[in-house]
Amino acid sequence: MLESAKLEILKGENMMPLSPQRRVQVTSLILIIIISIIIVGYAIESSTIIPSSGSIYYQPEFQILFNDGFETGNLNAWNGTKTTTGDQITTATTNPYEGSYHAVCQTNAVTSGTKYAYSYVSLATPVSEIYARAYFYIFDGLPLDDNDDRFGLIAFEVNSQLQCTFRVHRSGGVDKFNIIGFNGTAIVQKSTSAVYPEEGKWYCIEFYIKVHSIKGEYRAWINGVEQITITNVDTTRYGNGVNCIRFGLTSTINVQHAVTIYYDAVVVSTRYIGPLEAQVLFTDGFESGGFYEWSGVKTTSGDKATVTATNPYHGTFSAQYQTSAINSGTKYAYSYVTLTKVVTEIYARAYVYIADGLPLDDNDDRFGLIAFEVNGQLQCTFRVYRSGGVDRFNLIGFNGTNIVQKSTDAIYPEIGKWYCIEFYIKVHSIKGEYRAWINGVEQISITNVDTTRYGWGVTRVRVGLTSTINVQHAVTVYCDVAAISTQYIGEFYEFAVIGTPEENPAISNFYWLFGNQSIRYKALKPSDVKGSVDVDLFEGLVVWTKNGGYNAGAVKKFAQKHVVISHIWDFCNILYPNLNSGIQIVTTNTVTYVRDWGNFRTGDLVDVRNETGKTDKLMTVIAPALTVFVNTSVIAQYDSNRIAFFHMNGTKPKSGFYVMDLDATTPETEWTGIWHVFPAVKMVSDFPTGRYARWMANGVSWWNLDWIYSRANALVNENDDILDMSVIGKSVLGRDIIAVTIGKGSRNIIIDGCIHGNEKATAFAALRLIELLVEFYRSDSWWHSKLNNDWRVFVIPVLNPDGFASNTRENANGKDLNRQFPPGTTTTEPEAWALRWLMGNYTPTVYINMHEGYYWYPNWLIYGNYESGSNKTITVNALKTANETFVSLRHWGWFDEQGKHVWIGKVSTIAQGGVNSMAVAYASYQYGASCMLVESIVWSSSYKARQCLWAMDYYCTLVLSFLQNNNRL
Numbered sequence: 001m002l003e004s005a006k007l008e009i010l011k012g013e014n015m016m017p018l019s020p021q022r023r024v025q026v027t028s029l030i031l032i033i034i035i036s037i038i039i040v041g042y043a044i045e046s047s048t049i050i051p052s053s054g055s056i057y058y059q060p061e062f063q064i065l066f067n068d069g070f071e072t073g074n075l076n077a078w079n080g081t082k083t084t085t086g087d088q089i090t091t092a093t094t095n096p097y098e099g100s101y102h103a104v105c106q107t108n109a110v111t112s113g114t115k116y117a118y119s120y121v122s123l124a125t126p127v128s129e130i131y132a133r134a135y136f137y138i139f140d141g142l143p144l145d146d147n148d149d150r151f152g153l154i155a156f157e158v159n160s161q162l163q164c165t166f167r168v169h170r171s172g173g174v175d176k177f178n179i180i181g182f183n184g185t186a187i188v189q190k191s192t193s194a195v196y197p198e199e200g201k202w203y204c205i206e207f208y209i210k211v212h213s214i215k216g217e218y219r220a221w222i223n224g225v226e227q228i229t230i231t232n233v234d235t236t237r238y239g240n241g242v243n244c245i246r247f248g249l250t251s252t253i254n255v256q257h258a259v260t261i262y263y264d265a266v267v268v269s270t271r272y273i274g275p276l277e278a279q280v281l282f283t284d285g286f287e288s289g290g291f292y293e294w295s296g297v298k299t300t301s302g303d304k305a306t307v308t309a310t311n312p313y314h315g316t317f318s319a320q321y322q323t324s325a326i327n328s329g330t331k332y333a334y335s336y337v338t339l340t341k342v343v344t345e346i347y348a349r350a351y352v353y354i355a356d357g358l359p360l361d362d363n364d365d366r367f368g369l370i371a372f373e374v375n376g377q378l379q380c381t382f383r384v385y386r387s388g389g390v391d392r393f394n395l396i397g398f399n400g401t402n403i404v405q406k407s408t409d410a411i412y413p414e415i416g417k418w419y420c421i422e423f424y425i426k427v428h429s430i431k432g433e434y435r436a437w438i439n440g441v442e443q444i445s446i447t448n449v450d451t452t453r454y455g456w457g458v459t460r461v462r463v464g465l466t467s468t469i470n471v472q473h474a475v476t477v478y479c480d481v482a483a484i485s486t487q488y489i490g491e492f493y494e495f496a497v498i499g500t501p502e503e504n505p506a507i508s509n510f511y512w513l514f515g516n517q518s519i520r521y522k523a524l525k526p527s528d529v530k531g532s533v534d535v536d537l538f539e540g541l542v543v544w545t546k547n548g549g550y551n552a553g554a555v556k557k558f559a560q561k562h563v564v565i566s567h568i569w570d571f572c573n574i575l576y577p578n579l580n581s582g583i584q585i586v587t588t589n590t591v592t593y594v595r596d597w598g599n600f601r602t603g604d605l606v607d608v609r610n611e612t613g614k615t616d617k618l619m620t621v622i623a624p625a626l627t628v629f630v631n632t633s634v635i636a637q638y639d640s641n642r643i644a645f646f647h648m649n650g651t652k653p654k655s656g657f658y659v660m661d662l663d664a665t666t667p668e669t670e671w672t673g674i675w676h677v678f679p680a681v682k683m684v685s686d687f688p689t690g691r692y693a694r695w696m697a698n699g700v701s702w703w704n705l706d707w708i709y710s711r712a713n714a715l716v717n718e719n720d721d722i723l724d725m726s727v728i729g730k731s732v733l734g735r736d737i738i739a740v741t742i743g744k745g746s747r748n749i750i751i752d753g754c755i756h757g758n759e760k761a762t763a764f765a766a767l768r769l770i771e772l773l774v775e776f777y778r779s780d781s782w783w784h785s786k787l788n789n790d791w792r793v794f795v796i797p798v799l800n801p802d803g804f805a806s807n808t809r810e811n812a813n814g815k816d817l818n819r820q821f822p823p824g825t826t827t828t829e830p831e832a833w834a835l836r837w838l839m840g841n842y843t844p845t846v847y848i849n850m851h852e853g854y855y856w857y858p859n860w861l862i863y864g865n866y867e868s869g870s871n872k873t874i875t876v877n878a879l880k881t882a883n884e885t886f887v888s889l890r891h892w893g894w895f896d897e898q899g900k901h902v903w904i905g906k907v908s909t910i911a912q913g914g915v916n917s918m919a920v921a922y923a924s925y926q927y928g929a930s931c932m933l934v935e936s937i938v939w940s941s942s943y944k945a946r947q948c949l950w951a952m953d954y955y956c957t958l959v960l961s962f963l964q965n966n967n968r969l
């Protein structure tokens, strides 16, 4: 640390935040950097929205008292059943609304009197307001014969006496949905004319009672719409609360023939339940490295389905499916998902890449990519199909026993491209549908067909090469990020950001962050999140609102398996409103920013800012209030008395809540805020720098020198056409000092990290630099040419491996290796000699020596004492341009420290205060190299992800810019 003799915080008149125009200014250099980084520019608007505070009423937690879908195959979940003689209640698989089972009950004919066959739920504690929902299907029994014939479907008991019933009731010669109950000792009842009961249909019925002596209520919803309401009645005839709920045929009265009904998906709750939510049924991106999430794989002889790292759309793995040539007949290689519940409408999405197999040879040759089975039989397929001499996307299925098929001319299948394919079926005897979306646009539709040839619901979904027919050559396709849902899925995104910049400008910072890290995100309005199906397709969520408006239950459920980055306001007020009781709110106008991580304690203050970056309030946390969250494992805080960072563990790795204060519109708060987000983001997406940061965030494993070396090895092995590795010397304790080389030119560039063993971020920056140089070499003609013809770059990740291993600045002899060079001193240590020998054999045109700096002070870039004349100008100008590039990339261009605006990346041409024994001095003095010493603000006594990420981003940008702008090269 601290190579500069003097440190000062730079002050100046030009310390202005970047204008929006400046932010998106693209220089030629940025065009190079942009290869790996997407820049999202946006304007920052001033805003004075005041966050809600004080007393806000939140509804109590959604409390489910009972639910059963009969998937156990019996009625054991219930407290009991009751039937009159000769009648019955059981479970069946005939026609479930969801899953495999439903309940069936039957009452026989009764000319006069009451029969019943129902199951019931008893409540330990009577409840004064209660909702009961189930799906009902009337198989037999309509029409009723006479007015006033009826049968009940849901009934509430108050104090063990029947208080009210939702029923089918005949009046005026018409069968109607009706409710009946007591108002005191009088009877009240009401029917609806909006929807009528029919045989052979599933209805979502929800019945409600409020037990109250004056304001009692009965309400009924049919298919999610409130249809019958009786209010302001006395519903306390038998007591003050419901203690039993009946479902089934609760009372069949005067019906002169048998009645048979099915019911399914029963829920009893203290809040409105509504129809069954759409559901994500399956997701897999093959990141387990196999087909472990799938029900199975099927292939014909000689064909294969494998998971491979060759060609992922996202993450590390994708699935590869191959069928070999077949002149006539069918081959296949696919993976499949057997559904745990049979569904009538289903969407299956996969990204598909055709690596080999096109063009097809003859008309009618084809291969399927996604297929639905109904009742175990193939019902329909999305496929590539040749007709009229053209390969087309096509879908085929049954309409009754006839075949229907259709192609699109809007987009054609091609080799070597990822397509987002989504295929849909609605199973219905008249209004059946097949639909297909390609890259998010609906391209093929077949509607109003009979899709029930094999049954009423989809039981299995196939993905891969579901059927390759008559293709006289091999076919290879890749699939990735497969998903199955009962709701439209659309294209793949890693993150969803819930909230709007209009309501909360901090949202823009997330967009910027994700964009900058090439992370696909989808912006959602709070009202878009109605249930789990709206969030379960993502890998992570950002929840950042001022008024809630999203389904908190879905977000909490999501957090059990995924990461949620939450604003503290949402966390305390919407997601966990109970926390309010543990938080004391006081006013302050202090603004500070993050410093370090630690344990969260009672009495710690949580700083809540408003959107303009001003502190809005402090919350004093009383830790016991947090113990209500059983999964709380780590609650960290930044700074001893300011901003807090919670981590509420979910039940899976990479899950839980990250709760942060990031109301940021100023670059200062943005800068601090961004760092809060990094660890959470990198958990979900292994973006380039995150690969290294993970080691730090996870603990001490990143200290491991073996890991650094094995990562360098892996890079060289993966890119052995352009990378070489050599051992340039040994440390005092005999450890190898390695250098990775890229480039075939004659002008040498030497870059080293960890000359000081405890400045570890530089080792990771060195690895990242190697990665970027490879990437640029492969993807950019300018860099390709420079590395191919002009330059040879030596990157030494760890010059002081003994110091790295012992976490000391010095080497094993206790010597500071950066005080080992002429002319200021003589070289005694083997590590310093290794560098000297390398320079002696490969005269450096440019030499870059990386350090960590101290605390939050601005970066200092120092060049050697002995550069002079035009060489000095070249170096300084290259440093300045490099720095400007960094700033224009908006890598936290400036921040605020103790009320002073400070540039990060300030170029400084410091004449060394008598230190002329450093490596830069030697390279400059001995070889006239253009030298840069990078010393940044990453130093900390505890090495954490934040610093290291910053170092990698910052150092890499500066070093690459410096090379590109150095006209000595």
Ligand SMILES: [Zn+2]
Pocket: 001, 002, 003, 756, 759, 850, 851, 852
């Ligand atoms: Zn240092």
